[in-house]
Amino acid sequence: MTAAGPDPRRADLDRAILDWMREPGWRHDDERFERLALDLFTFQFEHCAPYRAFCRARGETPDSVQRWCDVPAVPTGAFKELALHSFPAEICSTRFRTSGTSSAARGTLHLDTLELYEASLLPTFRRHVLPDLAAGAPATLRVLAPSPDEARDSSLSHMFGVVLREIGADDSGFDVSANTLQCDGLLASLEACAAVGRPVALCGTAFAFVHLLDELADRRLRYVLPEGSRLMECGGFKGRVREIPRGELYARLESALEIPIEMMVNQYGMTELGSQFYDSVLLQPDELRRKLGPPWARVVIVNPDTGRPAAPGDVGCLVIFDLANTGSVFAVQTADLGRAVEDGFEVIGREPGAEERGCSIAADTMLGDPAP
Amino acid sequence: VSGSALASRLEELRAAGVELRERPARETREALAAVFDAWSDATSTWRRDLAAELPAATGFSAEVVSEGLRVGLEGWSGAHFLALVESELGRDETSARRVSGFDLTATFLAGSIPMPTLLALAAPLALRSPVVAKTAARDPLTAHMVARSIAHCDERLGRCVACVEFAHDDAAKSDALLTADCVIATGSDATVAAMAARARPSSRFVAYGHRLSLAAVGGDGLRGSAGAQAARRLAHDVALWDQLGCLSPVVVYAVGDDVTGADAFAEELAGALAEIEERLPRGFVAKAAAAQVFHERAEAELRAAAGARVAVHSGAGWTVIREDTPRVRPAPLHRFIRVLPARDQDEFLDALAPLGPHLAAVGLAGFGGDQWPLAERLAALGASRVCPLGAMQGPPLAWRHDNRPVLVPLARYADLELPS
Numbered sequence: 001m002t003a004a005g006p007d008p009r010r011a012d013l014d015r016a017i018l019d020w021m022r023e024p025g026w027r028h029d030d031e032r033f034e035r036l037a038l039d040l041f042t043f044q045f046e047h048c049a050p051y052r053a054f055c056r057a058r059g060e061t062p063d064s065v066q067r068w069c070d071v072p073a074v075p076t077g078a079f080k081e082l083a084l085h086s087f088p089a090e091i092c093s094t095r096f097r098t099s100g101t102s103s104a105a106r107g108t109l110h111l112d113t114l115e116l117y118e119a120s121l122l123p124t125f126r127r128h129v130l131p132d133l134a135a136g137a138p139a140t141l142r143v144l145a146p147s148p149d150e151a152r153d154s155s156l157s158h159m160f161g162v163v164l165r166e167i168g169a170d171d172s173g174f175d176v177s178a179n180t181l182q183c184d185g186l187l188a189s190l191e192a193c194a195a196v197g198r199p200v201a202l203c204g205t206a207f208a209f210v211h212l213l214d215e216l217a218d219r220r221l222r223y224v225l226p227e228g229s230r231l232m233e234c235g236g237f238k239g240r241v242r243e244i245p246r247g248e249l250y251a252r253l254e255s256a257l258e259i260p261i262e263m264m265v266n267q268y269g270m271t272e273l274g275s276q277f278y279d280s281v282l283l284q285p286d287e288l289r290r291k292l293g294p295p296w297a298r299v300v301i302v303n304p305d306t307g308r309p310a311a312p313g314d315v316g317c318l319v320i321f322d323l324a325n326t327g328s329v330f331a332v333q334t335a336d337l338g339r340a341v342e343d344g345f346e347v348i349g350r351e352p353g354a355e356e357r358g359c360s361i362a363a364d365t366m367l368g369d370p371a372p
Numbered sequence: 373v374s375g376s377a378l379a380s381r382l383e384e385l386r387a388a389g390v391e392l393r394e395r396p397a398r399e400t401r402e403a404l405a406a407v408f409d410a411w412s413d414a415t416s417t418w419r420r421d422l423a424a425e426l427p428a429a430t431g432f433s434a435e436v437v438s439e440g441l442r443v444g445l446e447g448w449s450g451a452h453f454l455a456l457v458e459s460e461l462g463r464d465e466t467s468a469r470r471v472s473g474f475d476l477t478a479t480f481l482a483g484s485i486p487m488p489t490l491l492a493l494a495a496p497l498a499l500r501s502p503v504v505a506k507t508a509a510r511d512p513l514t515a516h517m518v519a520r521s522i523a524h525c526d527e528r529l530g531r532c533v534a535c536v537e538f539a540h541d542d543a544a545k546s547d548a549l550l551t552a553d554c555v556i557a558t559g560s561d562a563t564v565a566a567m568a569a570r571a572r573p574s575s576r577f578v579a580y581g582h583r584l585s586l587a588a589v590g591g592d593g594l595r596g597s598a599g600a601q602a603a604r605r606l607a608h609d610v611a612l613w614d615q616l617g618c619l620s621p622v623v624v625y626a627v628g629d630d631v632t633g634a635d636a637f638a639e640e641l642a643g644a645l646a647e648i649e650e651r652l653p654r655g656f657v658a659k660a661a662a663a664q665v666f667h668e669r670a671e672a673e674l675r676a677a678a679g680a681r682v683a684v685h686s687g688a689g690w691t692v693i694r695e696d697t698p699r700v701r702p703a704p705l706h707r708f709i710r711v712l713p714a715r716d717q718d719e720f721l722d723a724l725a726p727l728g729p730h731l732a733a734v735g736l737a738g739f740g741g742d743q744w745p746l747a748e749r750l751a752a753l754g755a756s757r758v759c760p761l762g763a764m765q766g767p768p769l770a771w772r773h774d775n776r777p778v779l780v781p782l783a784r785y786a787d788l789e790l791p792s
Contacts, residue, residue, distance in 0.1 A: 049678070050674065050677065050678035053677035053678050053679070054673065054674045054677040054678070056677070057673060057676070057677040058673070073670075074670075074674060075667045075668075075670040075671040075674065076667075077667060077668070077671040077702075078670075078671050078674045078675070081671070081674070081675055082674065082675070082678055302666075304659065304662040304663040304665065304666035304667075305657075305662055305666075305688075307666065315659045316659070316663075317663045317666060317667070333666075333667065333670055334667075335663050335664055335666075335667040336663075337659055337660055337663055348659075
């Protein structure tokens, strides 16, 4: 990977954050987060012109912002409109784009280095999806998503590519190509794992898992995957005509693959973020299922009516503060709803097919530009 | 309603339909005219009860409900109803052509705006078809009240109406209703398509998918007293039903080659929405919608700060965003409106072209002598209604919703060609 941009302050910031990411044990450190967050905000304010203008319009500058949670957050939709990077455009080395239809604008994350991105994703994935994997041991991972070679602008494919490269056993691989789930290969892999009793981790988008279920139903197949097998699903129904509630999806997957729901983990992440959040269920099986992230990323639930933090337990918008985003912007405001749960949070989705009050609610769909 | 109760209810309706078809059509229609008279009278019990109870059931403010009913039912008297029947069916009924309704009509209601519910129950009855209505999840009230008002005006006619409630994903009960000879489906395009796939091929299937409306103001109406008037009228159209109806404008185009016209109109509109919020306060907003509004405001603020000719005006219950291009963008509704600049009518119509199949009404102001040619072009694009600003929420009873007549799609025709 390329080194960080030539700016020495940026290099210092990257180094300090990378040191945190590479520490063997995770340590939540409020003072460290605050210091790095405010330094990063100052740097991004100075180096990202549209962000600086946005902050000034809100009356916020590095002089006025005293706490990490007061750093102005950029809405995810802005990544569709503006190049939000804190480095010279000419050293941009990677562009990840959000998913979307050809008619809709797609958001773009510009990066000059993948070092922080990868340093953040690996320990987080490992901790939440494979917490029982011995150090240095490989895991069998089947990925229901295209490979990074096939989807070069997909951050999801890149993430899985890094995971497979670093901890994937030889029988790991990608099972989507040419935009199609390659079911024969995938099922052969599952059968091989079942034959020798080797647990497998199935990873992919929710929609890909629906395709897998359809295939299994068509072929009248059901698997009993070895104990320890697990499933990591990362959403991905947006823009799809067919949507299945997560509870129903998990129940059907449990029935088809004999993976207990307690071994199924949802990932909450997005192209605009360098870090991801995961269900706590494998890491802390006896505790309430909630989303947890690494110590260098935090979530604040914001009341959309006031823009202020929501009361404890109230539903609000998720605003993510992610130190892995050194090259873009640290604070990102999503349109997703959630609620704080103990030391984590839960994402609140809208029930598929639920009726809205008006008859003009499909306006966004008609306008061809779904809300972010 | 349980599955067996629903089946029994459908049987009862079919039996009541036999009796209904033996009655003279004129008698039925006069009874329905009395129902419309009752609903269009602001002092009637039905109207007062609905105005009192709908806010709690739907989340609209009491002021919005009251004003929405006043505007919406203004041209919906019994006389208007009889005129509608005459205009759509009169000529055929006096010839050798026979016009009748189906043995049973099922209607799937959606949304929470009351006027379409009144018409959805009355229209099949006007053709002497009994009707079963699945109430909308967001408005469990209006259909029952309309049914009671029909029974009050004509007890026998009341036996030909049933309202049922069940979850939107209860496939068995939906399928029971889909056995009706005529099915009226209202909802999102995906919902309607799913119902169409399950309906019997021999059934009459009448679909009303989602529609959207918009406004356009010409150069003559963007500034000064004309601009202020257009903004006040548009604010009224936006405020009624909190912009959630298919006749609510989701966007306004400022058409003219002077870019400052859009700036001025956005400011006027912001002032008008702030003013109307005092009189017609916005109702409940779900967190998901509030989040979308919050997000779209911030996104526009960022573009404005980055140098685009974008301005964000907002208050507690409304948002106006002056955009820099005619490109359509997400519309969170709930009194969130974008002012999109278009250099001329051609650019305006080009921007609209992709929306043509989904257009309902277009409200116009400020086009002077150009308004008729523009209205013709909007009609050609797909709009089913072109009207002045301020009148968008009060369609005539005979409005060709979805570019179709009201009663004809629910009718069966037979031509008797034998020599006399």
